[in-house]
Amino acid sequence: MxxxxxxxxxxxxxxxxxxxxxxxxxxxxxxxxxxxxxxxxxxxxxxxxxxxxxxxxxxxxxxxxxxxxKLYKNFKKEDNIVSKLERNIINLTAKITTLSIDKYEKEKLDNTLKEIIKNVDSLKKI
Missing domain, CATH: 1.10.10.10 (Winged helix-like DNA-binding domain superfamily/Winged helix DNA-binding domain)
Known part of the structure; x- marks a missing residue:
């Protein structure tokens, strides 16, 4: 129900x-x-x-x-995509911490990941 x-x-x-x-x-x-x-x-x-x-x-x-x-169907599809993106971000964040790279490269990856998170969050508000 x-x-x-x-x-x-x-x-x-x-x-x-x-x-x-x-x-x-x-x-x-x-x-x-x-x-x-x-x-x-x-x-x-x-x-x-x-x-x-x-x-x-x-x-x-x-x-x-x-x-x-088909607005509901498309909404559900987009919601599923956002959920998958969030799971991928979590996995990437965990992998970045284990990488053997210099501090500068790690910061670049972190900044890129933060930008991706920001974009995914903006998708959730639509």
Whole structure:
């Protein structure tokens, strides 16, 4: 269920403005605020079934938008690339400390690595 919450929460961030107000409200309360169907129905003064219908329609629309635009898929792919880069940086940092090179060369490698880390960090903020 946690994967589903993250998935629809992210889709809602990406495509939420394309939903109707009722659909957005229902799916936001259900996935992001962790309210039950009954709680949403009571708060919105509608039936539980109406809440479920709004959530179902919102899920279908979000999945349709994702199937066409693939923003979530690309986001996940980029996130995986950044994670791999971070692991490689950790490995390189460990290897640099074991190298038998002069101080100047080691500083150059350290500075290059710091620049790479800075670039990877900027990717994470996008």
């Amino acid at each position: 946690e994967e589903k919450i993250i998935y629809y929460g992210t889709l809602l961030e990406l495509y939420g403005e394309l939903l109707t107000d009722k659909q957005y409200s229902a799916i936001d309360k259900y996935y992001n605020m962790d309210l039950s169907l009954s709680e949403i129905a009571q708060e919105d003064k509608i039936t539980r079934q109406a809440v479920r219908d709004n959530i179902k329609k919102a899920e279908e629309k979000l999945e349709f938008f994702e199937s066409k635009l």
